Amino acid sequence: xxxxxxxxxxxxxxxxxxxxxxxxxxxxxxxxxxxxxxxxxxxxxxxxxxxxxxxxxxxxxxxxxxxxxxxxxxxxxxxxxxxxxxxxxxxxxxxxxxxxxxxxxxxxxxxxxxxxxxxxxxxxxxxxxxxxxxxxxxxxxxxxxxxxxxxxxxxxxxxxxxxxxxxxxxxxxxxxxxxxxxxxxxxxxxxxxxxxxxxxxxxxxxxxxxxxxxxxxxxxxxxxxxxxxxxxxxxxxxxxxxxxxxxxxxxxxxxxxxxxxxxxxxxxxxxxxxxxxxxxxxxxxx
Amino acid sequence: xxxxxxxxxxxxxxxxxxxxxxxxxxxxxxxxxxxxxxxxxxxxxxxxxxxxxxxxxxxxxxxxxxxxxxxxxxxxxxxxxxxxxxxxxxxxxxxxxxxxxxxxxxxxxxxxxxxxxxxxxxxxxxxxxxxxxxxxxxxxxxxxxxxxxxxxxxxxxxxxxxxxxxxxxxxxxxxxxxxxxxxxxxxxxxxxxxxxxxxxxxxxxxxxxxxxxxxxxxxxxxxxxxxxxxxxxxxxxxxxxxxxxxxxxxxxxxxxxxxxxxxxxxxxxxxxxxxxxxxxxxxxxxxxxxxxxxxxxxxxxxxxxxxxxxxxxxxxxxxxxxxxxxxxxxxxxxxxxxxxxxxxxxxxxxxxxxxxxxxxxxxxxxxxxxxxxxxxxxxxxxxxxxxxxxxxxxxxxxxxxxxxxxxxxxxxxxxxxxxxxxxxxxxxxxxxxxxxxxxxxxxxxxxxxxxxxxxxxxxxxxxxxxxxxxxxxxxxxxxxxxxxxxxxxxxxxxxxxxxxxxxxxxxxxxxxxxxxxxxxxxxxxxxxxxxxxxxxxxxxxxxxxxxxxxxxxxxxxxxxxxxxxxxxxxxxxxxxxxxxxxxxxxxxxxxxxxxxxxxxxxxxxxxx
Numbered sequence: 001x002x003x004x005x006x007x008x009x010x011x012x013x014x015x016x017x018x019x020x021x022x023x024x025x026x027x028x029x030x031x032x033x034x035x036x037x038x039x040x041x042x043x044x045x046x047x048x049x050x051x052x053x054x055x056x057x058x059x060x061x062x063x064x065x066x067x068x069x070x071x072x073x074x075x076x077x078x079x080x081x082x083x084x085x086x087x088x089x090x091x092x093x094x095x096x097x098x099x100x101x102x103x104x105x106x107x108x109x110x111x112x113x114x115x116x117x118x119x120x121x122x123x124x125x126x127x128x129x130x131x132x133x134x135x136x137x138x139x140x141x142x143x144x145x146x147x148x149x150x151x152x153x154x155x156x157x158x159x160x161x162x163x164x165x166x167x168x169x170x171x172x173x174x175x176x177x178x179x180x181x182x183x184x185x186x187x188x189x190x191x192x193x194x195x196x197x198x199x200x201x202x203x204x205x206x207x208x209x210x211x212x213x214x215x216x217x218x219x220x221x222x223x224x225x226x227x228x229x230x231x232x233x234x235x236x237x238x239x240x241x242x243x244x245x246x247x248x249x250x251x252x253x254x255x256x257x258x259x260x261x262x263x264x265x266x267x268x269x270x271x272x273x274x275x276x277x278x279x280x281x282x283x284x285x286x
Numbered sequence: 287x288x289x290x291x292x293x294x295x296x297x298x299x300x301x302x303x304x305x306x307x308x309x310x311x312x313x314x315x316x317x318x319x320x321x322x323x324x325x326x327x328x329x330x331x332x333x334x335x336x337x338x339x340x341x342x343x344x345x346x347x348x349x350x351x352x353x354x355x356x357x358x359x360x361x362x363x364x365x366x367x368x369x370x371x372x373x374x375x376x377x378x379x380x381x382x383x384x385x386x387x388x389x390x391x392x393x394x395x396x397x398x399x400x401x402x403x404x405x406x407x408x409x410x411x412x413x414x415x416x417x418x419x420x421x422x423x424x425x426x427x428x429x430x431x432x433x434x435x436x437x438x439x440x441x442x443x444x445x446x447x448x449x450x451x452x453x454x455x456x457x458x459x460x461x462x463x464x465x466x467x468x469x470x471x472x473x474x475x476x477x478x479x480x481x482x483x484x485x486x487x488x489x490x491x492x493x494x495x496x497x498x499x500x501x502x503x504x505x506x507x508x509x510x511x512x513x514x515x516x517x518x519x520x521x522x523x524x525x526x527x528x529x530x531x532x533x534x535x536x537x538x539x540x541x542x543x544x545x546x547x548x549x550x551x552x553x554x555x556x557x558x559x560x561x562x563x564x565x566x567x568x569x570x571x572x573x574x575x576x577x578x579x580x581x582x583x584x585x586x587x588x589x590x591x592x593x594x595x596x597x598x599x600x601x602x603x604x605x606x607x608x609x610x611x612x613x614x615x616x617x618x619x620x621x622x623x624x625x626x627x628x629x630x631x632x633x634x635x636x637x638x639x640x641x642x643x644x645x646x647x648x649x650x651x652x653x654x655x656x657x658x659x660x661x662x663x664x665x666x667x668x669x670x671x672x673x674x675x676x677x678x679x680x681x682x683x684x685x686x687x688x689x690x691x692x693x694x695x696x697x698x699x700x701x702x703x704x705x706x707x708x709x710x711x712x713x714x715x716x717x718x719x720x721x722x723x724x725x726x727x728x729x730x731x732x733x734x735x736x737x738x739x740x741x742x743x744x745x746x747x748x749x750x751x752x753x754x755x756x757x758x759x760x761x762x763x764x765x766x767x768x769x770x771x772x773x774x775x776x777x778x779x780x781x782x783x784x785x786x787x788x789x790x791x792x793x794x795x796x797x798x799x800x801x802x803x804x805x806x807x808x809x810x811x812x813x814x815x816x817x818x819x820x821x822x823x824x825x826x827x828x829x830x831x832x833x834x835x836x837x838x839x840x841x842x843x844x845x846x847x848x849x850x851x852x853x854x855x856x857x858x859x860x861x862x863x864x865x866x867x868x869x870x871x872x873x874x875x876x877x878x879x880x881x882x883x884x885x886x887x888x889x890x891x892x893x894x
Binding site: 121122137140141143144147148151155156158159160161162163164165166169170174175177178181184185188189192193194195196197199200201202203204205206207208209210211212213214215216 | 339341342364365368369373375377379380381382383384385386388389392393394395396397398399400401402405406425426427441442445696699700701714716717718719721723724725726727738741742778792793796802
């Protein structure tokens with residue numbers, strides 16, 4: 001999806017998502033989890049449309065069943081029993097703990113999903129290529145190979161159908177043999193081709209000198225501003241996180257609501273930082 | 287001398303081969319020349335070209351000296367080799383390395399360790415020049431064959447080579463993309479004085495542009511001269527009574543003049559075409575006009591050849607040669623066979639297609655990612671299509687690129703399912719793909735043919751066939767496809783034409799009553815084409831209905847009985863070949879354009 005945020009430099013994108021995932025993952029503070037859950041969900045819907053959130057239910061429901069219902073049967077920490085099973089308490093604390101864990105999982109999943117919407121293969125390649133140039137080339141070549149192989153495999157299937165071999169008419173074992181045959185055609189055909197590809201690479205000077213790694217991204221002024229803003233916003237919450245300022249206790253007794261001045265400021269700053277992609281999209285050339 | 291490439295008595299032998307692939311080759315190419323290397327497949331064109339690029343020189347035993355850019359090729363540094371000599375191989379798919387268009391363009395420059403800004407500037411100007419700017423951020427897989435070939439060319443050109451070597455670049459392209467590519471090459475040659483060396487087995491389109499033509503036969507140079515001066519060398523060579531099949535894919539004007547020259551030996555014409563061959567249709571028409579009086583008898587023969595080919599239902603284009611063309615005999619033949627053909631063709635239909643509609647949209651939708659995507663209107667590639675093919679006929683389906691020709695074949699073959707309408711077949715149908723490699727699994731030719739008898743389905747088991755019969759059938763097919771001497775070779779080691787024959791043989795072993803051929807002449811040379819024509823005729827006479835999709839007008843005009851033009855999702859109408867090619871003005875053979883209004887009823891020229 002094309003929007004102003006995705007047009008920023010990949011470094012800006014990845015810094016944002018790394019921060020968001022850190023604040024979602026490394027704390028069980030229910031207020032923070034709530035903020036992250038809300039913001040990641042809104043951003044997810046913004047990028048993928050409301051209808052696609054239906055698919056999220058398939059993730060949410062099993063996670064919630066597991067963490068809120070199944071785990072409390074086996075974990076008996078906590079001081080507020082709701083009921084007893086075989087003389088073992090089913091406690092409120094574990095249910096709440098499960099709920100928060102589920103929230104953490106969900107927000108991380110949604111941040112990752114939105115990250116793949118924003119950081120496409122190309123950006124990912126660039127980011128890895130900065131570290132490992134050869135790996136980046138191999139990945140780029142595989143991105144070319146995979147669709148090529150799929151196309152070739154389909155063509156092979158069509159050619160074989162053309163001489164009267166329809167997998168639908170075959171019994172399971174024959175169909176399996178037939179698939180093996182098609183794969184073997186694909187492999188010999190592609191090996192034949194890869195020799196030529198090597199030649200073509202060599203002809204264009206592969207191996208003559210150390211390769212440079214070309215990319216189309218420019219680190220512009222708005223990227224610089226974005227970076228300054230996001231670091232300015234999050235440096236204080238980050239220190240709070242590292243110094244265990246968000247620490248909460250579920251067991252044995254719950255102590256969940258941390259609302260000191262330090263924390264409230266952090267919640268606000270994180271909340272603002274989470275809306276940065278919207279701000280970038282709306283302001284455009286910021 | 288500022289020759290950019292110079293060969294001095296170069297010979298080369300591949301290991302395991304007892305014949306030299308190149309023998310005593312000497313020539314030199316000056317800067318800015320456009321040289322066409324032509325010859326039939328296996329004549330050593332590719333071997334010759336690969337000797338011009340250091341890293342491409344094949345393994346084997348060579349002798350003689352090669353100078354590139356004024357240096358011996360062995361002394362060329364890797365950097366000069368990479369930068370100054372652009373080489374583009376035959377296979378489009380394997381020429382591209384990376385996944386994105388921009389990355390492909392940058393690949394060579396990255397290898398030379400250039401800075402980001404320099405690369406950006408270079409690929410920006412190159413993509414503007416080649417018209418790739420709209421495709422810049424696309425995936426390589428989304429491009430058409432023609433676009434991919436232009437991308438390959440552009441990514442070599444952005445390294446600023448002084449010589450550009452192309453090995454049969456138009457082999458896998460349709461005529462439209464091919465002429466686009468050739469136009470770009472001409473432009474590069476004119477505007478940048480880039481030396482271009484291009485090999486072609488069907489040099490029709492490039493010869494009129496060439497400064498020099500290097501004509502090869504069995505590893506030797508037959509002629510190296512300006513195209514219009516080739517006549518004498520060719521005549522001399524033919525006088526030694528050797529065949530030179532590549533001539534049959536020369537431009538129509540040249541062929542007509544050469545035919546006239548050959549006719550001269552029999553004393554009817556004192557030729558003057560030897561040193562001033564007409565190259566283009568324009569020159570050819572002028573040539574016909576100025577020679578109309580001298581060559582009256584020859585032109586009459588050409589006209590008669592066409593009448594003989596088209597008025598019989600089953601023409602014998604491969605057999606009727608100019609030399610043994612007895613006018614009276616042809617007329618008799620025509621009368622007797624014409625009547626016979628009529629009564630046969632009135633029988634029932636082998637294939638009848640009714641109101642067929644097909645769209646790829648639905649099928650693509652399944653593979654789309656979930657998420658918001660606009661519903662677009664269904665785009666039909668075929669709509670309301672009707673086609674009737676009588677039993678035993680040989681019909682060609684023509685049409686421009688992307689008009690759905692291959693789709694139609696796949697629908698008839700049952701590989702794709704139609705959205706609407708019906709396809710009725712009267713018998714077993716088999717489909718031969720464009721790429722014969724898709725069928726090959728075994729390690730020898732004979733095993734490859736026998737592989738067809740592997741039982742996969744229940745119905746296969748019912749008609750069980752004994753081992754002895756299999757051996758018999760395979761031997762028979764080897765004979766028929768003229769592959770007996772190659773029975774122990776690996777299918778991948780065969781040449782293009784031989785592969786095509788093997789694939790055809792394999793398909794024929796399924797004993798189809800309806801045979802569907804998808805571009806059977808793609809990438810084949812003139813010699814194999816006439817062989818294929820003979821094979822198809824045999825098959826057709828055996829009662830098999832043939833439906834062929836092709837871009838090759840000449841081949842269609844020479845061989846099929848009927849033509850259907852596919853346009854706007856439907857077939858315009860099925861017409862007899864002769865009417866089709868005579869009535870059409872743009873969508874017809876070069877011979878027709880050459881002779882329109884000058885000679886009556888000419889669509890094809892006899893073979894040389």
